[in-house]
Amino acid sequence: MKKLTLLAACLFSAWSIADPMTQAQLNDLWKNKQKSAEEIVNNMSEAEKIGQLFMLDFRYWNNDSNGDPAPFLAMNDEVSKVINQYHLGSVILFRENLIDTPQTVELINQLQSSRSNLPLFIGTDQEGGYVTRLRVGTEMPGNMALGATRNPALAELTGMIHGYELSSLGFNINFGPVVDINNNQNNPVIGVRSYSDDKNLVETLSTSYIKGIHKYNLLTSIKHFPGHGNVSADSHVDLPVVNSDTKTWHSTELAPFKYALAHGADAVMTAHIIVPALDDHKITTLAGKKVGTPATLSKPILHGILRDELKYDGLIITDAMDMGAIADNFDTNWAVETSLLAGSDIVLMPIKMWDTEAITRLDNMYRYLETQAAKNPELKKRIDESAKRVVLKKLQQEITAQPINLTEAKQIVASKSHKDLENMVSEQAITLIKNDNILPYQLKPQNRILVISDEKPRNALIQKQLSDIAEETDVIINSSDNVIKLNENTLSKSEARDIVKKQDLILLTTYNLKDTPTNAQLIIDAANNANIPLVVISSRNPYDIAYLNDVKANIAIYGITGFDVTNNNRNSLETNIRSGLRTLFANRAAQPLNPPQGLLPVNIKNPQGDKILFPYGHGENYHTTY
Numbered sequence: 001m002k003k004l005t006l007l008a009a010c011l012f013s014a015w016s017i018a019d020p021m022t023q024a025q026l027n028d029l030w031k032n033k034q035k036s037a038e039e040i041v042n043n044m045s046e047a048e049k050i051g052q053l054f055m056l057d058f059r060y061w062n063n064d065s066n067g068d069p070a071p072f073l074a075m076n077d078e079v080s081k082v083i084n085q086y087h088l089g090s091v092i093l094f095r096e097n098l099i100d101t102p103q104t105v106e107l108i109n110q111l112q113s114s115r116s117n118l119p120l121f122i123g124t125d126q127e128g129g130y131v132t133r134l135r136v137g138t139e140m141p142g143n144m145a146l147g148a149t150r151n152p153a154l155a156e157l158t159g160m161i162h163g164y165e166l167s168s169l170g171f172n173i174n175f176g177p178v179v180d181i182n183n184n185q186n187n188p189v190i191g192v193r194s195y196s197d198d199k200n201l202v203e204t205l206s207t208s209y210i211k212g213i214h215k216y217n218l219l220t221s222i223k224h225f226p227g228h229g230n231v232s233a234d235s236h237v238d239l240p241v242v243n244s245d246t247k248t249w250h251s252t253e254l255a256p257f258k259y260a261l262a263h264g265a266d267a268v269m270t271a272h273i274i275v276p277a278l279d280d281h282k283i284t285t286l287a288g289k290k291v292g293t294p295a296t297l298s299k300p301i302l303h304g305i306l307r308d309e310l311k312y313d314g315l316i317i318t319d320a321m322d323m324g325a326i327a328d329n330f331d332t333n334w335a336v337e338t339s340l341l342a343g344s345d346i347v348l349m350p351i352k353m354w355d356t357e358a359i360t361r362l363d364n365m366y367r368y369l370e371t372q373a374a375k376n377p378e379l380k381k382r383i384d385e386s387a388k389r390v391v392l393k394k395l396q397q398e399i400t401a402q403p404i405n406l407t408e409a410k411q412i413v414a415s416k417s418h419k420d421l422e423n424m425v426s427e428q429a430i431t432l433i434k435n436d437n438i439l440p441y442q443l444k445p446q447n448r449i450l451v452i453s454d455e456k457p458r459n460a461l462i463q464k465q466l467s468d469i470a471e472e473t474d475v476i477i478n479s480s481d482n483v484i485k486l487n488e489n490t491l492s493k494s495e496a497r498d499i500v501k502k503q504d505l506i507l508l509t510t511y512n513l514k515d516t517p518t519n520a521q522l523i524i525d526a527a528n529n530a531n532i533p534l535v536v537i538s539s540r541n542p543y544d545i546a547y548l549n550d551v552k553a554n555i556a557i558y559g560i561t562g563f564d565v566t567n568n569n570r571n572s573l574e575t576n577i578r579s580g581l582r583t584l585f586a587n588r589a590a591q592p593l594n595p596p597q598g599l600l601p602v603n604i605k606n607p608q609g610d611k612i613l614f615p616y617g618h619g620e621n622y623h624t625t626y
Contacts, residue, residue, distance in 0.1 A: 020115050023402060030398055037392035040118070041384065046370050048117065049387040051087030055123065055317070055346050056362075059096045060354040069354060071096040073103060075110035078356060083114040086362060089390055090121035090346060093133065093171075098124075100136045101169065101413045105404045108170035112401035118394055119401040121219075121346075123173040126162050129559045129573060130192050130540070137165050138418040141576050143178055144192040144542070145429035145558035147201055147601030148619075152208040154425050155195075159212025161418050166218055168412040170404040172397065173219040175269060175317075177206045179256040180229035185605055186514070190229050191541045192558050196601035197229075198616055202256040207263040214264060219397060221317055222260045224271035225306065226278060226295050227253030239274060239291060239325045246277045258310060266393070267315035268306060270296040270344065272325035278305065285329040294325060297335065302343030315393055320349040332361070333368040340369075341379060345386040419575075426579040431556040431598035432620040433545055438533045438553040440586035440593075440622055441505055443475045450500065451481040452523060453509035458539070458560060459483065461574065462509060465581045473587040486510055489518035496526035506534040507584075509560070510544040515607075517547055524550060537580055543604050546613055555580055555596070595622050 021029075029036040041049065058079050060069035072079065082088065091111055098104045108122055124133045129142015140146075140158045159177075166174055181202055182194035195205045210220050230242050230253070244253065257268065274292035279300040282290045295301045296318050306312045318339055321327065326335050336350045351361050373380040412418075432439065449466060451459045459481035470477040482499055484491070486508075491499075496519075500506055506527050510520060520536075527534035528550055535553040538544040542556035557580035559573045582594035599619040603612045 019117075020113075020401065021118055023400060026119070026398075026400060029395055033392060033395040037388055037395055040391050041388045044387065046373060046383070047366055048087040049383050050366055050369055051116075052089035052118075052387045052390045053340070053345065053347055053383065054086075054088060054350060055090035055092050055121065055348045056082075056088060056351070056353045057092045057094060057320075057349050058353050059094050062355045073097065073099060074107060075114065078359070080110075080114040082353065082359060082362070083111065083120075084116045086366065087116045088120065089118070090123065090173075092123045092348065094124070095133050095135060098133060098135055101410050102406055104134075104169050105406045105409050109403050112170070112403075115401060118391065119399045121173050121390075121394070121399065122171050123175060123221075124166070124171055125175045126166055127176040127178060127193060128158055128162065129576075132573075134165070134169075134413070136414050138162075138414055138422050139573060139575070140422055141426035141429055141573065141579075142192050142559045143195045143205070144182075144601055145426060145576065145598075146205055146209075147195040148429040148431050148556070148558060148598035149425065150201070150599055150601075151428065152204050154428065155205040155208035156212035157421060158425065159209035160215055161212075161421065163213035163216035163218045165413045165418070167216040168404070168409040172217065172399050173221065173267070174213065175221045175223060177209045177220065177222060177260075178224070179203075179206045179222045179260050180224060180227055181252060181256065182229045182602060183252065184230045185541075185543050185546070185602075185609065187229060191512070194229055196616075197603060198601065199252060199255045201601060203259040206256060206260050210260065210264045217397065217399075219266040219393070220264075221267035221269045221315070222257060222265045223269035224273075224319055225257055225268045226271065226273075226275055226301055227257070228271045228273060229253065239272065239294060239329060241274045241276070241292065244275070244277060249275065249277055261310065261312055261314075265314075267317050268312070269317045269319055269348075270302065270339075272296050272319055272323060275301065283330075286331065287329075291329070296321075296326065296344070297330075297338045297342055299342040307343060313389075315345045315389060316343055317346040318344050318348050321347055322349045322352050333365050336365060337369060337372055337379065340382050340386065343382075345389050422575045423579065426557075426575040427582070427594050427597075429558060429576075429598045430579050430583040430594065430596050431542065431600055432583070432596035432622075433538070433542065433554040433556055433600070433604070433614055433618065434551055435554075435620050436552040438535065439555075439584055441533065441535075441584055442586050442590060443469075443473055443477075443588060444504075445475055445588075447475060447477045448502065448504045449477055449479045450503045450506045451479055451509070452484055452486075452499075452506065453481075453539070454483065454485055454487075454511055456481075456483050458509060458511075461560065461577055462507065462581065465574070465578050468578075469581060469585060469593065473585070473593075475588065484519050484523070486520035486523075487513060487515070487517045489516075491519045491522050493522060493526070496522040497530070499523065500526045500530060500532055500534075503532055506532060507537060508534055509537045509539050511539050511560070512541050513544040513547040515547070521548060524548060528552070535584055539577070539580075542600060542602065546604050546606055555583060556598070556600070592622050596620065
């Protein structure tokens with residue numbers, strides 16, 4: 001470690017230390033923002049310009065005493081020097097960095113104090129639902145849940161709550177909303193992160209969200225351009241291909257981006273996807289394989305379409321460059337240079353800045369770009385253009401580094417009023433897809449309910465909510481649970497019969513079924529044969545019923561587990577399961593606890609994709625008089 005620390009010190013010495021701009025200086029710069037931006041960039045060194053184009057993540061820093069990566073939770077000298085002496089312009093924070101409100105406020109204050117010049121962009125991905133970063137915060141039930149409500153006012157409310165909480169913590173940019181159209185039922189990465197497979201609904205709800213978040217000093221970044229909805233691979237690990245023709249892409253995938261840019265979106269995040277109809281150039285991977293050009297590296301897509309065709313002059317931000325689609329296929333320095341030449345302004349996570357050794361790689365990247373810019377006038381011009389665009393946006397938004405008020409933040413983040421609104425929104429989203437006179441289930445004084453899912457924590461969350469319902473309705477619910485991998489084929493028919501026997505109700509909670517989920521089907525068949533009511537709860541994407549037969553009752557709740565797809569870090573979305581379970585039951589006076597109101601925001605097709613089983617807009621309700 002001493003050797004690495006000495007190396008880091010040597011690298012740091014290559015850069016000059018500037019003074020952070022004071023609030024008084026910023027106030028003066030804001031008087032003429034365009035002129036100020038030009039003067040600031042004209043007086044920057046090449047390294048200072050490059051720094052404005054990088055948004056790094058310090059998710060971890062070195063290892064803990066057990067040899068495991070240690071989450072970066074508080075400033076240390078090494079990270080402070082990286083930010084200051086490499087003139088960093090932006091930082092992104094993840095769930096690992098964010099323990100609670102006091103720690104988050106302190107960390108963000110420390111990050112801003114480490115800057116070398118302008119205040120930092122501090123960003124995160126608080127999409128709501130499946131992708132949420134705040135451990136203590138109001139998540140909201142997610143985009144597809146909002147799609148099921150059909151209510152623009154609730155999308156605006158979601159934006160307001162996210163904006164209020166994030167800005168109170170010191171964030172100034174949120175990477176959302178997702179405006180991808182989920183027009184591929186088998187999409188492994190978007191799904192419930194999308195509002196809908198209908199472009200009009202995506203346009204309406206995404207811009208309503210932007211309207212809400214803009215009530216606070218927070219930038220938005222729509223994603224993932226040119227549209228990540230119609231893929232069957234995950235760009236975190238692979239290079240997905242979108243095979244839409246040009247006409248289809250213009251009328252479908254492009255439409256929500258174009259609409260959002262015309263209605264207030266501040267930035268666009270690129271996707272690491274190949275769209276041959278938009279750019280058919282081939283490039284060579286590290287393994288020597290010829291592949292199409294990912295949009296993040298494509299000048300015809302980023303400059304030709306975004307800049308020239310759409311006349312967009314705002315920020316273009318790459319998706320994380322350390323994702324497998326880029327990092328596993330291309331040289332890191334080359335990919336960053338190529339993305340800048342293609343039209344990117346901010347390069348997100350060009351290097352995993354997780355330890356002292358990463359400083360060497362960062363230093364090499366700066367030196368590489370400086371050398372290339374000296375040789376290539378086009379790259380030098382692009383660095384200047386992007387630095388001016390970043391600096392101007394900071395001045396236009398009046399981004400400051402003023403210390404965040406912890407007392408105010410604690411009153412705002414995850415407040416009771418926000419949590420109550422979160423439940424209100426999720427209650428309107430629950431969609432009753434099928435019901436053969438099973439729901440609402442009439443609770444009796446004594447109830448035996450079996451909970452089945454793939455994971456013990458999921459079962460525990462459901463059982464916790466069942467206990468709350470029992471207390472609310474003054475009944476006894478004796479719940480038991482069983483962990484079964486529903487997509488696998490490990491049960492026998494006799495084992496399935498034994499699992500379901502002696503139950504009053506079975507809650508089978510599925511999570512993105514595919515192919516032939518034999519275990520799930522065996523349990524459904526056993527329950528039907530024993531005349532035991534069974535409800536399938538589609539706990540993430542609503543498509544699960546397409547892979548099952550003879551389901552008597554099915555609801556979609558659009559999320560039970562949030563999932564940080566960049567690092568397998570999960571969290572529970574209690575509001576979705578709470579509202580979903582309340583939709584299943586009637587109290588002892590035969591009144592439904594939460595009558596279903598949601599409408600499908602997508603078509604549910606058969607596994608072959610050639611037949612619609614449940615159409616967009618479908619949603620049953622309860623006809624019980626109460």
